[in-house]
Every structure is written in structure tokens, then in C-alpha cells.
Amino acid sequence: MLHITMIGCGAIGVGVLELLENDPQLCVDYVIASRGSEALVRQRLASFKQPPQVLTALPADARPDLLVECAGHRAIEEHVLPALERGIACLIVSVGALSEVGLVERLEAAAERGKTRIELLPGAIGGIDALSAAKVGGLDSVNYTGRKPARAWKNTPGEQACDLDSISEATVIFQGSAREAARLYPKNANVAATLSLAGLGLDRTHVTLIADPHSDENVHHFEARGAFGRFELSLRGKPLLANPKTSALTVYSVVRALGNHAHAISI
Numbered sequence: 001m002l003h004i005t006m007i008g009c010g011a012i013g014v015g016v017l018e019l020l021e022n023d024p025q026l027c028v029d030y031v032i033a034s035r036g037s038e039a040l041v042r043q044r045l046a047s048f049k050q051p052p053q054v055l056t057a058l059p060a061d062a063r064p065d066l067l068v069e070c071a072g073h074r075a076i077e078e079h080v081l082p083a084l085e086r087g088i089a090c091l092i093v094s095v096g097a098l099s100e101v102g103l104v105e106r107l108e109a110a111a112e113r114g115k116t117r118i119e120l121l122p123g124a125i126g127g128i129d130a131l132s133a134a135k136v137g138g139l140d141s142v143n144y145t146g147r148k149p150a151r152a153w154k155n156t157p158g159e160q161a162c163d164l165d166s167i168s169e170a171t172v173i174f175q176g177s178a179r180e181a182a183r184l185y186p187k188n189a190n191v192a193a194t195l196s197l198a199g200l201g202l203d204r205t206h207v208t209l210i211a212d213p214h215s216d217e218n219v220h221h222f223e224a225r226g227a228f229g230r231f232e233l234s235l236r237g238k239p240l241l242a243n244p245k246t247s248a249l250t251v252y253s254v255v256r257a258l259g260n261h262a263h264a265i266s267i
């Protein structure tokens, strides 16, 4: 059985725990919550048969097989870097955090010192395997468009780009590099960052973000061109009820990745 520590227990975390509840090969022993939210998280987990222990930091003597981050950008600095130093393998969904200058290098150095590894999860997007394979032959361009319902852009700079409550048609709220998108929209541009890291990099991946008042889906579309040919993918994800910014596929992506670590055959 694999012993797992989960960082963050919001929409993704609860979804993952629900799917893992009856898995005999995966056990989430600890959930690390942000300071002050422990009681709320315990309440969220009250209906679980065997709820994980809720803490605000990994105990010094804990030695999970895997740590999975489902929390947000700040959690990388706070929990992932120290865990890597301790030799704990980490899986990350907040891939956009890696747009911060120098963070990739610091994660690599921490993993090297801990003799362990970091896995960036595809989350809400697919095709990362094909894109990173295409990169080997050389890529010329990668263009990504993220289209979400207007409400998914609440509390983001999208509010300054347009009036999210009254737009009557799909409105472009951002165009620029994946690095800038990840900085400005940390909770909405993890896919942009993931595509960049797999493909042409944060500065050469072109991103368009759209608020669509008529959509109830999170639509991720990208087109890549290179020596391999041309590749286009459109993924129409259903948002999670608990958080309209997040697609349900992100939960399944975490469960898949954890299962791949536990099972004899990974796919």
C-alpha cells in the first residue's frame, strides 16, 4: 500500500479523497491544511469512514511514499520544497507556480539533494505526452486558448478587463505569454504553464484567455506545430461544483497519477 500526504483539501482534494476512499492500494494518512482552516477541513472530511489526520505541517518523523499538492501556488514553497529536501517524491497540480523565476531550478536542486523526483501532473488538459514528444523533434509554435464561464474569472484581473456580470458575448480578457498568464491568473493558467513546460517554454507559448457568459464548460484548446507535423486538441471540461475555476478532469488526473504509482502497470 502507498502512503500519501495531501497538501490542500479544497475542491480537488475532497474529490480525490472520495475516489480513493475504497482503494486498498492507496491510503491518504495526512492532509495538510492552511493555518486556521483545520477545523473547516476536518468538517469537510467528517463523513469519511477513515478520515486522514488534518495538520498544518508534515510531522518531522513522517515518511510518506508520496506527497501530492492540491492547494495552490504558495504551497510549493511552503510544503513541496521542504518535502523534496527530505527525500519525499512530490506530485504537483499547481504547475503555474513554476513560472516564478528560479523556482524550477530550486525544485530541481531540492529533489537532487533529497535524491527524489517531482512529477508535474497534466491536470485539466490532455496530450502532454504527445506535446513533449513533439518537442524532441523541435516545435515552431504552441498557441493555447482557455475559455471559461464568466463566473470562473471572478476575483482575477479579468474583472478589470470587462464587467463579468454584464458581458453578453465571449470576451478576450488576456493575450500574452504563458509566463504572464500564470503570474496574473494563478488559479486559471496552470494548463497554460503545463503546456509551456512540456513544449516551447513559458515565454514562447502564446496564451489567450476568454470569459464566456454562455458557456458552462472550461474549454482548453491548443495547437502545436513543429517537425513532427501539427497537433490540435480541444478539451471541454466540466467544472467542479465546489469550484467553477477547476475542471473535474484535474481530480481524475491526480487519481490516475497516484494509481500509476501503486499499480504494476502504469498508463
Ligand SMILES: NC(=O)C1=CN([C@@H]2O[C@H](COP(=O)(O)OP(=O)(O)OC[C@H]3O[C@@H](n4cnc5c(N)ncnc54)[C@H](O)[C@@H]3O)[C@@H](O)[C@H]2O)C=CC1
Binding pocket: 007, 008, 009, 010, 011, 012, 013, 032, 033, 034, 035, 037, 070, 071, 072, 073, 074, 075, 078, 079, 093, 094, 095, 121, 122, 123, 124, 125, 186, 187, 190, 191, 194, 242, 243, 245, 246, 247, 250
Ligand atoms: N494543473 C491544472 O490543470 C489545475 C491546477 N489547479 C491548481 O490546484 C489548486 C487547487 O485547486 P482547488 O482544489 O480547485 O482549489 P480550492 O480553493 O477549492 O482548494 C484549495 C485548498 O488548498 C488550501 N491551501 C491553500 N494554500 C495552502 C497551503 N499553502 N497549504 C495548505 N493548504 C493550502 C486552501 O485553504 C483550500 O482549502 C489551484 O489553486 C490551482 O493552482 C487547479 C485546476 C487545474
Ligand SMILES: O=C([O-])CC(=O)C(=O)O
Binding pocket: 124, 186, 187, 188, 189, 190, 191, 192, 218, 237, 245, 246, 247, 248, 250
Ligand atoms: O481546471 C481547469 O480547467 C484549468 C485551470 O483552472 C487552470 O489552468 O489553472
